[in-house]
Amino acid sequence: xxxxxxxxxxxxxxxxxxxxxxxxxxxxxxxxxxxxxxxxxxxxxxxxxxxxxxxxxxxxxxxxxxxxxxxxxxxxxxxxxxxxxxxxxxxxxxxxxxxxxxxxxxxxxxxxxxxxxxxxxxxxxxxxxxxxxxxxxxxxxxxxxxxxxxxxxxx
Amino acid sequence: xxxxxxxxxxxxxxxxxxxxxxxxxxxxxxxxxxxxxxxxxxxxxxxxxxxxxxxxxxxxxxxxxxxxxxxxxxxxxxxxxxxxxxxxxxxxxxxxxxxxxxxxxxxxxxxxxxxxxxxxxxxxxxxxxxxxxxxxxxxxxxxxxxxxxxxxxxxxxxxxxxxxxxxxxxxxxxxxxxxxxxxxxxxxxxxxxxxxxxxxxxxxxxxxxxxxxxxxxxxxxxxxxxxxxxxxxxxxxxxxxxxxxxxxxxxxxxx
Numbered sequence: 001x002x003x004x005x006x007x008x009x010x011x012x013x014x015x016x017x018x019x020x021x022x023x024x025x026x027x028x029x030x031x032x033x034x035x036x037x038x039x040x041x042x043x044x045x046x047x048x049x050x051x052x053x054x055x056x057x058x059x060x061x062x063x064x065x066x067x068x069x070x071x072x073x074x075x076x077x078x079x080x081x082x083x084x085x086x087x088x089x090x091x092x093x094x095x096x097x098x099x100x101x102x103x104x105x106x107x108x109x110x111x112x113x114x115x116x117x118x119x120x121x122x123x124x125x126x127x128x129x130x131x132x133x134x135x136x137x138x139x140x141x142x143x144x145x146x147x148x149x150x151x152x153x154x155x
Numbered sequence: 156x157x158x159x160x161x162x163x164x165x166x167x168x169x170x171x172x173x174x175x176x177x178x179x180x181x182x183x184x185x186x187x188x189x190x191x192x193x194x195x196x197x198x199x200x201x202x203x204x205x206x207x208x209x210x211x212x213x214x215x216x217x218x219x220x221x222x223x224x225x226x227x228x229x230x231x232x233x234x235x236x237x238x239x240x241x242x243x244x245x246x247x248x249x250x251x252x253x254x255x256x257x258x259x260x261x262x263x264x265x266x267x268x269x270x271x272x273x274x275x276x277x278x279x280x281x282x283x284x285x286x287x288x289x290x291x292x293x294x295x296x297x298x299x300x301x302x303x304x305x306x307x308x309x310x311x312x313x314x315x316x317x318x319x320x321x322x323x324x325x326x327x328x329x330x331x332x333x334x335x336x337x338x339x340x341x342x343x344x345x346x347x348x349x350x351x352x353x354x355x356x357x358x359x360x361x362x363x364x365x366x367x368x369x370x371x372x373x374x375x376x377x378x379x380x381x382x383x384x385x386x387x388x389x390x391x392x393x394x395x396x397x398x399x400x401x402x403x404x405x406x407x408x409x410x
Contacts, residue, residue, distance in 0.1 A: 041247050052392055058310055061392030064243050064365070065385045068250035069258075075251060095248035099380065100200045101178045102245045103373045104185075105237030106366055107207030107337060108178070109225040113215025114323075115330030121298065122324050125283040126331025129276040129302035130339070133361040136275065137347040140268045140361065141354045 023083055033091020040070040163229050170232030178236060181206055201341045201374035208334060246369060246388075250381040258385060261356040265386040268360030273394045276303040276363070277402050280328060285410075292407035294321045296398065298328060299406070303394040304364045305329025311398035333367040340371025349375060352382040359383030363390030 044067025048060040055061070071092075078084040115122070156164075166173045185206055186199035193202075211223025220226030225234030235241070280302025281295040289295055297317040301308030301324065308325025311317075317325075340349070340358075348354050359368050359382065368387040372380045 037244065037248055037251075041244055044247070045243075048388075048392070052395075055396055057392060057395045058313075059306065059392045059395040061396070062389040064246055065388035067243075067247045068253075068381060068385055068388075071247055071250050072253055072255055072258075076255070089251075092248050092251045095245050096251055099245040099249055100203070100373050100377065101175075101182050102237060102241050103366075103370045104182055104200070104203045104207045105174060105178045105233045106242055107204045107237070107370055108181075108210045108214075109223040109234040109237045110208065110211045110334065110366070111215060111221045111326075111330055112208050112212040112223060112334060113219075114221065115327050115334055116212065117327075119324060119327065121284060121287045121289075122301070122327035123331050124287075125280045125298055125302045125328040126335060128283055129279040129328075130332050130335045130362075132275050132279050133272055134339075134343055134347055136268075136271060136361050137349060137354060137358050140264060140271060141348055141357045143264060143267060 019081075028085075028087060030087045030091040030094075033088040033093075034095070035091070036074060036088070037071060037092050037095060040074060041067045043067060043070050166229035167231065170229065171235050172232065173229060174232030174236040177230060178233065181210075198341060198374050200377075201338075204337055204370050204374055208338070242366070242369065246365075246380070246384045249377075249384070253381050257352045257382065258356070261353040261382070264353060265356040265360045268357040269363075269386060269389055269393060272361035272363050272390060273303055273307075273397055274402075275361075276332075277394075277398065277406075280325075281406055289321075290410060292403065292410050293317050295410065296403045296406050297321050297325045299402070300394065300398045301325025301328035302332060303329070303398070304391050305333065306391050307394035307398055310395045311403070314399035315403055329364070332362075333364040336362050336364055336367030337370035337374070340367075341374045344375045349379070352379065355379035355382035356386045359388075360386035360390065363387055363394065365391070 041064070044065070045060060045063040047066050048063025051061040052059050075084060115126075182199070182203045185203035189195055189197055189199035189202050214220070214222070214224035214226050214230075218226040222234045224230050225232075225237075277296070277299035280299035283302070284295050284298035289298065293312075293315050294317060296315060297308055297312035298321060300311035305326045306329070308329050309322045312322040312325055344350065349358055355372060358372075362368050362371070365384065365387050368383045369380065372383045
């Protein structure tokens, strides 16, 4: 009755006009995509840090993961509302496509020297923990797939 | 001011731009090497990461700094380009176009992997430290934390009062782990079934090192990056949460 999102018919004309306006204004710039991506990252980092602060930890708990969820949800919504235009997408895709060079730069700025001269304890501890975790991937992967199988069977 | 100093000044002032050009060149060389020398068997990005690590070692050996090649003044921008800010932005961007259901399907496996990964890494690290003669719970827990990630180690050590020598060891252990995950993942990916979103999420949860997972998956199959990164991002936080509390108490009770 008050023209909420569920009753478009009661304010059809105005709603359509506002949506049209938003659509026209949002479709034109690459920066909107990058801004959305940045906003999602910041939101995730803030929430992740807040969770860390609340449990008394000097670290960010899941910030980047939460940011990814936020981006997926936002893009879903925008696509459903047909507000996601090619320039906006380019503003996100650029950053996704420079991922590998960024990772290469990350590798080149690691403290490799310290890692290799840290002493036998460090090297052995690192090697064995990687070996143990590699070995666990198929084991836990199986647990996960069994559960997923059950879920699909239930549906 | 000599001519080289003048030229270096320009590169240093525009260091991020220098980094874009330098890293672009490095990536290009790597992809050419991949195609010509290995006929594409070893992925270009894997070679690029290996070369990057080699350069980082050279940078560390030349300058005795902590940031690899980025400690050479005109290449400082590499540190910014590969730093947490750009890395996290790029990781989040890889989630664009990923479907929500994929995450939901792998949710439980990912969560189990996280707890298993943190526990196993602490246990292995502490056992190795024990084998090398460490007997006090503080040092054992701190080195165990380093075997989780190079952030969990010093955060745990700081919270329970470890010596700076042990903290440095734990950072080194974490760095060894991150480098190994970056370089070894493409080689063992097939053997551990790392070829689908679900196993990538388990992989991210077990390994936990964001840089290792980011690099390892990029060199294996870039499509898997968002899934591995998603779970890995919870690892360090959970490690920092459990390390100085539950895990420290358990280790103290054992020794």
